[in-house]
Amino acid sequence: MPDLETLARSIASEIVNQTIWENYKFYLLVAAISLVSSALVAFSAPYLKRRGENLATKADFNEILRQLRETTTLTESIKTDIKAKLDEEHNVRALVREKMESLFEQTFNLELWLEQSRSQALGGNAPDINGSPMAKIEMYQAIYFKEIQSEVLALNKAVNQMIELAPSI
Numbered sequence: 001m002p003d004l005e006t007l008a009r010s011i012a013s014e015i016v017n018q019t020i021w022e023n024y025k026f027y028l029l030v031a032a033i034s035l036v037s038s039a040l041v042a043f044s045a046p047y048l049k050r051r052g053e054n055l056a057t058k059a060d061f062n063e064i065l066r067q068l069r070e071t072t073t074l075t076e077s078i079k080t081d082i083k084a085k086l087d088e089e090h091n092v093r094a095l096v097r098e099k100m101e102s103l104f105e106q107t108f109n110l111e112l113w114l115e116q117s118r119s120q121a122l123g124g125n126a127p128d129i130n131g132s133p134m135a136k137i138e139m140y141q142a143i144y145f146k147e148i149q150s151e152v153l154a155l156n157k158a159v160n161q162m163i164e165l166a167p168s169i
Helices: 004-017 020-122 134-144 146-168
Strands: none
Touching: 020 134, 020 146, 134 146
């Protein structure tokens, strides 16, 4: 195989002697091949780039889909937890409201009972201690309204004092 310097001298000699143009068909073939290969590269490069992007997306698709499912599951779980807490809070408020209404009802019943007991005492009869709504008031306070214990104790003391005084009226 000739070295590079010999090849360069040979080409230079042919150019000087103008013999290089005698093989013009060869050079046209080389030029045509160059043009065709350049065109193929120009058109195939964007296609191959796009194809590569599609393959990368396809490869990542399952991971993206898994992440989306995890995010959706987590979001739904959070929504369910929040709804459950809100429902529980709503139910607790409804129960407290219902029991507070019952406590007020028993307080009004106590007021009526005290009035009846006072009337009975003025008529010379002892009040019906077993009919007092005080036990229900104490029950509601003990179960649902621990924060009003001192007020219920004071009310019970006043009711007991009234009952003790009733026979002497």
